[in-house]
Amino acid sequence: MAFEAKLIPLFFALFLINLFYPLFETSQIIIIQMFFLITVGLFHGAYDFQYAVVTLPLKTLSNQLVFLFQYMLMAFLFSLFWFYFANIGFVIFFFVACIHFGQDWCSKRNIFFQMSLGFSILAISFYTHTIVTQKILTLYFPTLSLKLVNAIIQTIPLFISVSLYHIATSKKWETLYTWGSFLLLGLCLEPLSFFALYFCGFHSLKHIRHMRKALHSVKHHDVMAGILWLVTTMIFCVVYLYDPSVIKHYPINTYLILLAGLTIPHMMLHQNQSQNH
Numbered sequence: 001m002a003f004e005a006k007l008i009p010l011f012f013a014l015f016l017i018n019l020f021y022p023l024f025e026t027s028q029i030i031i032i033q034m035f036f037l038i039t040v041g042l043f044h045g046a047y048d049f050q051y052a053v054v055t056l057p058l059k060t061l062s063n064q065l066v067f068l069f070q071y072m073l074m075a076f077l078f079s080l081f082w083f084y085f086a087n088i089g090f091v092i093f094f095f096v097a098c099i100h101f102g103q104d105w106c107s108k109r110n111i112f113f114q115m116s117l118g119f120s121i122l123a124i125s126f127y128t129h130t131i132v133t134q135k136i137l138t139l140y141f142p143t144l145s146l147k148l149v150n151a152i153i154q155t156i157p158l159f160i161s162v163s164l165y166h167i168a169t170s171k172k173w174e175t176l177y178t179w180g181s182f183l184l185l186g187l188c189l190e191p192l193s194f195f196a197l198y199f200c201g202f203h204s205l206k207h208i209r210h211m212r213k214a215l216h217s218v219k220h221h222d223v224m225a226g227i228l229w230l231v232t233t234m235i236f237c238v239v240y241l242y243d244p245s246v247i248k249h250y251p252i253n254t255y256l257i258l259l260a261g262l263t264i265p266h267m268m269l270h271q272n273q274s275q276n277h
Contacts, residue, residue, distance in 0.1 A: 033196040038233055041196075041259065044204035045266045046225035046232070047211035052269060054215060071265045079261030090140045093260040098122060100267045104203055105167065105179055113166050117179075120156070120163045124186030125194040127156045132190050199259075232262075 024032070049068060058064045082089030101121055102114030126133040130153065137149050160183070167176045182202070186194050212222070 029193070033193065036200040037196055037259070040200040040204050042232055042262070043225065043229045044207045044211075045262055046229040047208065047215065048266055048269055049228060050215055050225060051211055071269075074265040074268075075261040078264045079257050082257050082260055087140045089257075089260060093256070093263065094122070096263060096267055099271075100263065101198075101203060103270075104206060105163075105175060113163075116159050117163045117166070120160045121179075121182055121186065121198060122195070123153075123156045124160070124183050125189055125191040127153055128187050129190050132192075136191065 048071065049064075052058055052067055053064060056067070058067055078089070078092075082093070095115075098115045098118035099111060100118065102116065102118030105117045106114045126136075130150075133153065134146065134149055137144055163179070164176075167179060182198060185197065189197065211225075
């Protein structure tokens with residue numbers, strides 16, 4: 001059975017958990033989402049250093065330090081860019097995330113299909129939660145016309161149809177089953193909860209599995225990934241303790257900026273490696 005199909009029970013278990021969300025306050029829901037995003041979501045990118053050491057390869061200590069510096073600098077600069085230009089940063093992150101998430105379903109080097117698949121997954125919950133969608137978009141684009149927002153939303157079925165055609169013609173039935181399950185979940189869950197569920201419950205777990213396979217599950221790779229994850233988590237906790245008000249500005253000043261900053265160098269590394277191979 002494919003890895004995707006094995007996770008189907010987990011998807012619906014998480015869905016049942018989300019049914020109880022109305023019993024929680026907004027701040028409690030945010031804390032739950034943040035917990036999974038930090039413990040699972042961030043950890044999936046912690047293998048990047050060891051992956052770069054093996055695949056680039058980085059044979060000397062100086063090359064490894066240069067890579068770490070460039071990786072963290074790129075993450076910092078994009079996070080800083082988002083802080084001052086949130087609207088442009090949001091567009092870049094969404095576009096990059098569509099391609100990156102599309103790679104979960106499309107192994108071909110076709111950016112259009114990857115973006116179509118990724119966009120369908122990311123946008124499906126916006127289609128049925130128009131009030132939340134308008135709230136998020138007006139937060140980042142206060143001058144955006146509601147007619148334009150609705151026009152953008154109406155393109156979602158088109159991308160879903162293209163994605164459905166691509167998967168069906170590939171005859172990957174387990175992939176189609178899993179992808180369809182996510183679409184159903186996206187129709188039910190509000191956008192930020194669905195994003196956290198998909199990112200942690202599928203994308204991150206699948207990526208961790210792929211990285212461990214590429215690195216031959218060597219123990220010291222897992223240890224290094226754990227150390228890098230711990231350092232990143234500690235930095236985030238220090239920032240939170242220094243200014244607890246960041247949680248009140250969710251999502252613009254919390255995990256979206258953090259994830260966006262780390263996603264840019266993360267995707268560039270894996271995109272370059274996929275093209276090289």
